[in-house]
């Protein structure tokens with residue numbers, strides 16, 4: 001970055017962002033800003049390749065065993081990261097004065113039967129585990145049992161009053177197994193965010209939605225476009241131990257399953273129906289559940305283990321006596337999938353170098369740069385390296401339920417999940433663009449970098465709801481997730497997208513997600529630099545960012561800001 005002007009002047013002069021588009025009018029303020037500008041620019045030089053590369057290389061080694069929650073490798077990762085935080089001069093950020101906010105996880109390991117039989121209409125079909133179905137336990141008990149339950153096709157399985165959409169239409173689904181399409185309606189921009197996948201389009205919503213109906217199970221029909229990833233990601237993510245936060249009083253089904261599209265087609269054909277026809281029906285508001293006249297039984301022996309993982313929290317206390325009670329939180333998840341099913345080469349360690357050692361490295365290098373400032377920002381800055389993200393954002397969900405700053409005091413969350421390992425870009429992906437006033441700050445700073453900010457380039461994949469910023473958004477905190485651009489400097493237009501698609505198809509959630517010394521971290525330097533300046537601007541501004549009016553998370557924010565009664 002050649003020069004930082006307006007954005008930093010705003011950041012350091014404490015001007016309110018809304019009136020910041022004009023340069024400061026008084027000379028002394030400008031002079032102070034200019035000094036601060038130089039210091040902040042100097043500190044930003046701490047954001048460099050070597051420091052990040054060191055962290056990525058370290059925690060993606062085989063000796064970290066893929067950083068599975070509750071494992072030896074998990075503990076080793078947390079210890080290593082806390083040491084690095086201490087070395088940077090952060091202070092322990094957990095409430096009891098330690099580096100870690102521990103949380104309990106219940107590991108649910110269902111022995112999946114090799115086969116699963118379905119009967120009806122005078123015939124039966126037996127499916128093969130792995131190739132055709134993946135099933136896991138929906139409950140934290142030693143056995144999950146379904147006896148003679150009937151399959152009902154329920155379309156998307158969505159109840160969304162704000163879109164006047166209810167796939168269940170009051171039909172009694174107690175004791176049934178719901179067969180559901182993935183994703184949410186995506187053909188009309190006015191419906192469910194169009195191609196942008198909302199929470200309604202995600203598996204966690206689907207299984208919860210089925211449980212709320214009293215269903216004993218749910219089967220999601222996998223298709224690569226509706227999931228945003230191939231079936232092999234289901235295979236590797238849904239086998240072995242599944243971790244959850246300890247069960248509360250929420251409704252739960254006995255089983256949660258996935259089948260391939262081809263398998264769903266066969267099952268539905270048994271009922272004398274056609275999957276494509278059923279899907280056509282489900283594209284309409286007046287769709288009603290379709291009983292398939294097919295029944296099935298299944299029982300899973302479940303091993304339950306209780307383990308502990310933790311969020312590693314490092315704090316940079318703010319310099320303003322009043323604003324230091326407020327905080328900007330940078331997050332990146334430190335966990336990955338651990339040791340699992342070996343690939344063709346016999347490699348069973350899911351190293352998670354890209355996912356998410358690169359994000360951890362970016363959050364850490366930002367901390368290093370902020371610590372290099374002559375004076376801390378006005379608000380505090382928390383580096384939260386959260387655990388158990390791959391199991392459903394569990395570490396960040398735990399933090400959000402047990403925050404070290406009240407939700408209304410958390411100014412913003414800036415998350416990194418994956419980094420750009422392919423070089424400089426003309427653009428940067430800002431997941432969450434269009435949702436909050438952070439937009440203007442990040443857009444302006446990116447412009448200073450000579451880059452443009454783009455919304456989610458793969459919005460059908462629902463990335464906003466797939467990483468830890470979602471846990472913060474749910475408690476009302478304006479949040480953004482910075483991701484790789486797609487327009488690479490000196491590369492053909494489609495090159496970036498090809499690299500990212502290749503990663504998704506070949507390495508995502510596979511043992512082959514390993515550190516590659518050939519990675520070019522120039523783009524990660526740019527993206528971390530953007531997060532640094534954005535975080536700094538937010539930490540120094542008079543007012544905290546806000547959600548745009550009418551955003552899905554605005555109500556939660558207003559509630560968290562309301563004075564306690």
Ligand SMILES: [Zn+2]
Pocket residue numbers: 333355356389417418
């Ligand atoms: Zn990740």
